[in-house]
Amino acid sequence: MTDSTVREQILAAADELYYRKGYAAVGMDELRTAAGVSLRRLYALFPSKTDIVAAVLARKHAEWEAGLTGAVADAGADPRARLLAVYGYLEDWFCTDDFRGCAFINAFGELGGTNPEVAGIVRDHKASFQAYMAGLVVDAGAPASLAAQLSILAEGAQSTAAIAADPQVAVQARNAAEVLIDAAVAA
Template sequence: MDESEARQRVLSAAEELYYRKGYAAVGMDELRTAAGVSLRRLYGLFSSKGEIVKAVLARRHEEWEVALTARVDAAGPSARERLVAVYSYLEEWFCTDSFRGCAFINAFGELGGNDPEIAEIVRAHKASFQRYMAGLVADIGAPASLADQLSILAEGAQSTAAISGDPAVARQARDAAEVLIEVSVGER
């Protein structure tokens, strides 16, 4: 197995283990076993567990953006439907058997207080989502403040669905988003 394949195996195993069990609960030996690499190879690829966490979050960020954009783009040309599709994407995600909440919120909760680099990665991810929402809101001609409100709804839905185990939270957030959109667009 070449270096690229070994790296991808480590990151895939780490992403699955961290998401399912938590960042702090997974040790390097468990990760090595799950990835099928030696401990020496693991440390040759990543100098520390922190470096693996950062790489997992970078990968997760890219996966999130690609999947969310694809779902929004599939909603069609209507700017309003594209905006509401964010909540449809959340519902589809919440309905998966593997859903355990937002990997970034989880990382911040476990590691962000002690690791400023992890905290900054999480903040950058959340800021990127807010910028994305701002673009969608601008497309419908609503006030910029709506993007912040809709982002909070999406973030709250992720946390609530993870805690409650109820994917219906996404539909509730979508219903609230539709009300906010109607009020915001109607005020123009």
């Protein structure tokens, strides 16, 4: 097997285990077993657990961006519909059987206080989302301050939906977003 194939096996196993059980709870032996590779091969590709966590989060970031931008693109050209598509994307995600919240928020909660590299990755991901929202807000002709408000709604919805196990949180966040968007555009 090529290194890229083995690397993908490891990342797929780590992604599933970390999301289901938590980053701190999964040891290298458990990951090795789940990935079906030797510990030696695991460490050859990922010298530390932080390296694996960083690679898993990079993978999650790419998945998030692809899903989000796809949902927004599917909303068409209307700027208001594009902003609201963010919350439709969240609702679809919250309705999946394995939804356990935002992997980045989870990583920050578990590791952010003791691992500056992980904290930086999480901050970069969240800043990227806010920048994306800012672009959508500009396209809608709304004040820049709306981007932070809509981002906070989306972030809060992710945490609340995970804790409450209630996908309707996305609908509530969308309803609040509609009020904010309409008020900002009217102002």
